Amino acid sequence: xxxxxxxxxxxxxxxxxxxxxxxxxxxxxxxxxxxxxxxxxxxxxxxxxxxxxxxxxxxxxxxxxxxxxxxxxxxxxxxxxxxxxxxxxxxxxxxxxxxxxxxxxxx
Amino acid sequence: xxxxxxxxxxxxxxxxxxxxxxxxxxxxxxxxxxxxxxxxxxxxxxxxxxxxxxxxxxxxxxxxxxxxxxxxxxxxxxxxxxxxxxxxxxxxxxxxxxxxxxxxxxxxxxxxxxxxxxxxxxx
Numbered sequence: 001x002x003x004x005x006x007x008x009x010x011x012x013x014x015x016x017x018x019x020x021x022x023x024x025x026x027x028x029x030x031x032x033x034x035x036x037x038x039x040x041x042x043x044x045x046x047x048x049x050x051x052x053x054x055x056x057x058x059x060x061x062x063x064x065x066x067x068x069x070x071x072x073x074x075x076x077x078x079x080x081x082x083x084x085x086x087x088x089x090x091x092x093x094x095x096x097x098x099x100x101x102x103x104x105x106x107x
Numbered sequence: 108x109x110x111x112x113x114x115x116x117x118x119x120x121x122x123x124x125x126x127x128x129x130x131x132x133x134x135x136x137x138x139x140x141x142x143x144x145x146x147x148x149x150x151x152x153x154x155x156x157x158x159x160x161x162x163x164x165x166x167x168x169x170x171x172x173x174x175x176x177x178x179x180x181x182x183x184x185x186x187x188x189x190x191x192x193x194x195x196x197x198x199x200x201x202x203x204x205x206x207x208x209x210x211x212x213x214x215x216x217x218x219x220x221x222x223x224x225x226x227x228x229x230x
Contacts, residue, residue: 034216036152043202044144044152046218055218087152091215094166096142098152 002026002090006099012107019075021102023088028068032092035064035073038101039084047086048073078104109133109219111203116224123193123228129186129203129221137161137181140206142217143188145199145226155201156188160209171197193228200225 003026013019023033031051036044046055048064051071061076075082083106088099115127129141143155156177157166165177176189186203201224204217 032213043220043222049216092213095168096154101151
């Protein structure tokens with residue numbers, strides 16, 4: 001199975017900050033990496049697919065990059081509605097594994 | 108708009124069975140693979156199972172293989188998850204999600220997700 005490791009597990013940031021979340025795969029997954037946002041009590045929402053493609057309707061302040069084993073989700077200027085937990089997920093092979101999540105909290 | 112509505116979650120004793128349903132609307136159901144993903148309380152996301160659009164190909168996580176069965180009725184636009192021999196560790200919110208394509212493929216992702224249904228396994 002491919003293991004996905006996110007860092008950090010949590011972070012505190014202020015509105016307007018630039019935030020970067022890292023996801024590392026245990027083996028190369030090319031660009032088959034997706035990012036989701038989950039708010040408390042809600043279902044996850046797709047943000048980024050194929051490592052760097054922004055899902056329709058997602059604000060342009062979100063961006064993704066990387067390939068192979070190392071990937072990054074960047075929030076350019078953190079907004080109040082962006083405080084949530086973020087998950088990466090590989091679709092290179094089954095089982096389709098997720099990272100453990102990164103909780104973005106208000107400083 | 109694409110909508111997914113799960114149902115069937117309940118309290119069940121260890122060793123018991125439960126069937127979850129996911130009613131889909133807003134898209135041509137048979138053209139898309141569908142998946143189940145679960146989340147234990149306070150924990151992360153765990154992929155459970157995926158079924159192809161035609162229903163002839165299924166995939167399972169090792170943690171549920173042999174106990175859970177995914178199926179679909181394309182005439183009813185409904186996805187199912189039959190869960191047998193339930194364990195305490197199966198306690199979770201179960202989400203259904205639409206896959207990008209007809210079959211499991213490297214270029215797939217989960218979008219959108221239903222609101223989830225809670226399964227509690229306890230004596």
